[in-house]
Amino acid sequence: MRDVARLAGVSPATVSNAMNHPDKVSPATRDRVHAAIAELGFVRNSAAHQLRRGTNRAVGMVVLDVANPFFTDVARGVEDGLVGHDRPLILGNSGQDPTRESAYLDLFEEQRVSGLLVTPVGDTLARLRRLRDRGTSVVLVDRRVGVKEFSSVTVDDRRGGRLATEHLLGLGRTRIAFVGGPPRLNQVRHRLEAARAAVEAHGSGEVRYVETATMDAAAGRDGAERLLDLARRERPDAIFAANDLVALGVLQALTRARLSVPDDIAIVGFDDIDFAASAAIPLTSVRQPAVDMGRAAATRLLEIIDDPSSSVVHTVMEPELVVRDSTAGR
Numbered sequence: 128m129r130d131v132a133r134l135a136g137v138s139p140a141t142v143s144n145a146m147n148h149p150d151k152v153s154p155a156t157r158d159r160v161h162a163a164i165a166e167l168g169f170v171r172n173s174a175a176h177q178l179r180r181g182t183n184r185a186v187g188m189v190v191l192d193v194a195n196p197f198f199t200d201v202a203r204g205v206e207d208g209l210v211g212h213d214r215p216l217i218l219g220n221s222g223q224d225p226t227r228e229s230a231y232l233d234l235f236e237e238q239r240v241s242g243l244l245v246t247p248v249g250d251t252l253a254r255l256r257r258l259r260d261r262g263t264s265v266v267l268v269d270r271r272v273g274v275k276e277f278s279s280v281t282v283d284d285r286r287g288g289r290l291a292t293e294h295l296l297g298l299g300r301t302r303i304a305f306v307g308g309p310p311r312l313n314q315v316r317h318r319l320e321a322a323r324a325a326v327e328a329h330g331s332g333e334v335r336y337v338e339t340a341t342m343d344a345a346a347g348r349d350g351a352e353r354l355l356d357l358a359r360r361e362r363p364d365a366i367f368a369a370n371d372l373v374a375l376g377v378l379q380a381l382t383r384a385r386l387s388v389p390d391d392i393a394i395v396g397f398d399d400i401d402f403a404a405s406a407a408i409p410l411t412s413v414r415q416p417a418v419d420m421g422r423a424a425a426t427r428l429l430e431i432i433d434d435p436s437s438s439v440v441h442t443v444m445e446p447e448l449v450v451r452d453s454t455a456g457r
Contacts, residue, residue, distance in 0.1 A: 202421060
């Protein structure tokens with residue numbers, strides 16, 4: 128900084144203000160400082176700056192599965208919401224693994240990030256409380272934990288589960304399999320509970336739960352293959368997949384088995400990722416407004432960072448059923 132100050136003909140304090148408080152420096156002086164920075168190739172030592180200040184302006188985010196386009200869309204919405212607020216985003220992927228999730232929470236706590244956005248997979252309530260008590264603002268995304276304590280942005284998973292199941296029932300499909308897991312995830316549990324409630328309200332039919340360890344295409348293929356091992360009369364005539372990646376795996380397995388979708392078995396997914404519409408047989412899916420969820424979560428987090436005493440707010444967005452060939456046929 129002293130070298131920059133010497134070249135620009137200003138004091139080191141003016142260089143600091145030009146970088147950190149540009150409104151305190153005249154445009155002409157600011158231009159001279161930035162020209163000197165460019166000429167010398169100066170890069171600020173952010174680690175030292177954060178150590179001196181005791182906080183980090185970055186925002187940490189832990190998503191459930193970065194391979195799922197739904198979560199990358201949510202992260203894109205978060206970035207949109209942070210633009211213009213000098214809050215860089217650091218993204219971590221738990222991969223649905225509580226141990227990996229814990230490691231990222233450790234990292235973000237060590238880094239003293241100013242805010243945290245997280246879709247919890249493990250029992251994280253105590254950790255989130257500790258982070259909050261140490262000055263890190265927390266917002267939950269796509270899940271609510273400790274409802275009275277942390278703001279959240281979610282979609283109404285139960286309504287989405289009802290939309291999917293009522294659509295299948297309306298098509299005359301009564302032997303419905305729900306494929307996905309693990310059931311410790313609120314999203315999975317709520318969608319399954321809604322499917323069972325819809326069948327009960329309909330007065331006929333059944334929901335068979337096929338639990339999987341993950342929520343990806345491989346899990347969908349495995350779940351579908353287990354169903355295909357059943358006697359033909361016991362097989363479902365419809366499958367409601369916990370998300371679109373699982374649904375795509377189901378579709379692959381049924382296609383390999385030379386079954387017709389939707390004539391033999393109809394399929395509904397959840398999320399409405401881009402791949403759902405472009406699948407070999409376009410998937411009917413429950414659409415979540417992923418980008419809007421991310422943007423809303425970022426906005427709420429910034430509000431809490433500015434005012435840690437602000438009230439807890441739960442934003443619940445509405446899902447929408449998008450009907451395509453996997454249930455409606457061609």
